[in-house]
Amino acid sequence: MKYVLVTGASGDIGEACVKQLAKKGYSVYCHYFRNEQKMKSLLSDLILQYPKQDFFALQADLSSPNSVEELIQNMFQLHAIVFAHGDTVYKLLSDTTPDEMTYLWLTHVYNPIRLCQLCQPKLTQHSHSQIVFISSVYGLIGSSMEVMYSTVKGAQIAFVKSYAKEVASMNLTVNAVAPGAVDTHMNALWSKEEKETLRSDIPLNRLAHPKEVASLVSYLLSSDASYMTGTTIPLTGGWSI
Numbered sequence: 001m002k003y004v005l006v007t008g009a010s011g012d013i014g015e016a017c018v019k020q021l022a023k024k025g026y027s028v029y030c031h032y033f034r035n036e037q038k039m040k041s042l043l044s045d046l047i048l049q050y051p052k053q054d055f056f057a058l059q060a061d062l063s064s065p066n067s068v069e070e071l072i073q074n075m076f077q078l079h080a081i082v083f084a085h086g087d088t089v090y091k092l093l094s095d096t097t098p099d100e101m102t103y104l105w106l107t108h109v110y111n112p113i114r115l116c117q118l119c120q121p122k123l124t125q126h127s128h129s130q131i132v133f134i135s136s137v138y139g140l141i142g143s144s145m146e147v148m149y150s151t152v153k154g155a156q157i158a159f160v161k162s163y164a165k166e167v168a169s170m171n172l173t174v175n176a177v178a179p180g181a182v183d184t185h186m187n188a189l190w191s192k193e194e195k196e197t198l199r200s201d202i203p204l205n206r207l208a209h210p211k212e213v214a215s216l217v218s219y220l221l222s223s224d225a226s227y228m229t230g231t232t233i234p235l236t237g238g239w240s241i
């Protein structure tokens with residue numbers, strides 16, 4: 001049986017990834033930060049639906065410097081990691097505080113990289129293993145009002161390219177998915193008008209569904225993608241690329 005860690009499993013993209021991977025037979029370490037209620041309900045559904053697989057809930061604030069060391073103590077076997085947690089700060093760079101910059105850096109870059117570092121011995125025990133980051137199209141093209149967010153998403157992409165080269169000989173593949181706009185809780189603060197304007201800018205004329213991101217993640221974890229490493233795949237409905 002294969003074990004995958006999904007960070008942000010309590011979020012919309014994370015939950016969709018967990019559901020698709022569980023359906024494919026994975027046992028899942030489901031990470032969450034604040035949403036314990038949603039995690040409890042997701043876990044009880046999974047246990048009922050897939051009684052022969054294991055499902056664990058792991059809590060951690062990934063903006064805190066020492067959170068990763070604790071997280072790894074609760075994992076045993078590990079074949080793959082999907083980084084699907086995250087947050088943004090929506091304001092001009094000139095209004096962004098040093099604490100907000102540190103928050104985004106720790107959440108999106110430092111802690112995920114530290115986790116890869118600590119999990120490498122577990123991952124490389126297997127003949128094939130995978131890491132997938134949910135980055136963002138903003139990491140490729142940049143965005144005003146989310147300069148620091150775009151920067152850390154770009155850093156994830158740079159990490160994927162570099163680390164993929166370092167661990168390729170151990171058959172550990174490292175890739176990223178770069179979604180455009182996905183219909184999730186992260187965009188819940190947008191007004192109806194803002195969503196409408198955004199939708200009309202997207203050639204496919206709609207936001208992505210979390211399931212569509214999960215399908216790409218599921219492919220990147222499959223043996224069909226065994227030759228793919230160091231890549232970032234945009235998933236934008238034709239928007240901004």
Ligand SMILES: NC(=O)c1ccc[n+]([C@@H]2O[C@H](COP(=O)([O-])OP(=O)(O)OC[C@H]3O[C@@H](n4cnc5c(N)ncnc54)[C@H](OP(=O)(O)O)[C@@H]3O)[C@@H](O)[C@H]2O)c1
Nearest residue numbers: 008010011012013033034035061062085086182184185186
């Ligand atoms: N939605 C989009 O349009 C879009 C586009 C491109 C990329 N992305 C990326 O996709 C990923 C998932 O986002 P989403 O759209 O699924 O958003 P979401 O539904 O709001 O989920 C966010 C997830 O991140 C977790 N999280 C937030 N702050 C955290 C922290 N400090 N430490 C640990 N976990 C934390 C949340 O945990 P709790 O709920 O348990 O607190 C939740 O599981 C993010 O990396 C985001 O940048 C999203």
